[in-house]
Amino acid sequence: DAKTTQPTSMDCAEGRAANLPCNHSTISGNEYVYWYRQIHSQGPQYIIHGLKNNETNEMASLIITEDRKSSTLILPHATLRDTAVYYCIVRALNNAGNMLTFGGGTRLMVKP
Amino acid sequence: NAGVTQNPKFQVLKTGQSMTLQCAQDMNHNSMYWYRQDPGMGLRLIYYSASEGTTDKGEVPNGYNVSRLNKREFSLRLESAAPSQTSVYFCASRSWIGSMETQYFGPGTRLLVL
Numbered sequence: 001d002a003k004t005t006q007p008t009s010m011d012c013a014e015g016r017a018a019n020l021p022c023n024h025s026t027i028s029g030n031e032y033v034y035w036y037r038q039i040h041s042q043g044p045q046y047i048i049h050g051l052k053n054n055e056t057n058e059m060a061s062l063i064i065t066e067d068r069k070s071s072t073l074i075l076p077h078a079t080l081r082d083t084a085v086y087y088c089i090v091r092a093l094n095n096a097g098n099m100l101t102f103g104g105g106t107r108l109m110v111k112p
Numbered sequence: 113n114a115g116v117t118q119n120p121k122f123q124v125l126k127t128g129q130s131m132t133l134q135c136a137q138d139m140n141h142n143s144m145y146w147y148r149q150d151p152g153m154g155l156r157l158i159y160y161s162a163s164e165g166t167t168d169k170g171e172v173p174n175g176y177n178v179s180r181l182n183k184r185e186f187s188l189r190l191e192s193a194a195p196s197q198t199s200v201y202f203c204a205s206r207s208w209i210g211s212m213e214t215q216y217f218g219p220g221t222r223l224l225v226l
Contacts, residue, residue, distance in 0.1 A: 032213075043116075043202045043217025044155070087154070100215055102154030 004088045009107040012082075018075040020106050022088030025069040031092045033064060035073045036100070037084040044087065044102070047073065078110045114138055116218035118203050124224045125193045133188040133221050135203030143206035144186040145170075145215065146178060148199040155202060161186055193225045 005023040012018040024033065034049040048055055048062045050071070055062045061074040075082055087105040119134045137144065142163045147155040147170075157170030161180040175197060177189045190197060203218045 034213075036215075041220070043204070043220055044215070045217070046214045049212075100155070100157075104154060 004090055004103055006086075006088050006103065006106045008104065009109065011109045011111055012075075012078045014080060014110055014112050015077055018073075018078040018082065018108055018110070020073040020075075020086050020088075020108065021070065022073070023070045024088070024090045027068050027090050028092065031090050033062065033068075033071050034089040034091065034100070035060070035062065036087045036089065036102075037082075038087070038105070039081075039084040044100075047086075078108075080110050080112065082108065083110045084108060116203055116205055116216050118201075118218040118221050120221060121219065122222045124226065125190075126226050127194060129193050130189070130191050131193065131223075133190075133201055133203075133223075134185070135187065135218060136185045137203075137205040137216070138184065139205060139207065139216065140183070141205035141207055141216075142183070143208075144180065145204040145206070146176075146186070146188045147202045147204065148172065148197075149202060149220075150199050158188065158201075193223075195225045197223065198225045199223060 032049050032051050035047040036044040037047055038044045048057055048060050050062045050064055064071045085105040085107050087102050089100055116137045145160045146158040148158055149155045156172050158172055158176050159170055159178040161167045164183045167178050167180055179187045201221045204215045207214045
């Protein structure tokens with residue numbers, strides 16, 4: 001699976017959009033971009049994933065650049081409960097390890 | 113649906129003691145996983161089970177054994193606990209529909225080995 005690079009931490013004001021970037025310059029054509037988050041003391045939670053088109057669900061939007069070398073997770077109206085570590089993961093379906101490789105992630109702090 | 117459940121939530125062991133961490137899922141998923149997470153670190157895969165009756169090693173299997181008892185349950189055993197195994201242990205199961213692959217995680221077991 002391709003390696004990802006994320007900022008270590010970010011702050012966001014409550015009610016504003018949180019834009020979390022991720023670089024994955026070595027991504028392969030069959031690899032998807034996944035985002036998970038981990039709220040303190042809880043297990044990770046799936047947010048969204050995409051291949052090349054932008055995606056939106058009830059939690060967030062995912063914007064993937066045309067060359068697929070980077071992406072941005074957007075939380076449109078961040079709340080205090082969105083404070084968490086956000087993990088960007090790039091992986092192919094059917095990869096032999098069947099595992100998610102969690103890097104350091106971005107620690108998002110939403111402030112009142 | 114309860115999703116993924118884990119027991120116990122907390123445990124303190126002395127070096128050399130053994131214990132089994134229990135995990136169950138009620139979502140009829142084939143694949144299940146055990147991860148550990150050390151403070152300030154990402155998750156690392158210990159063992160996984162792609163389907164009932166199969167298990168495979170992950171990144172950090174040493175000191176652990178697993179049993180896929182049935183489709184619902186996947187247990188992790190520490191035969192002789194060591195302080196280096198102090199960690200938070202997460203169990204997960206995998207859903208896969210088309211390109212939609214999602215792992216669902218349990219609440220974690222916090223283990224302290226003295």
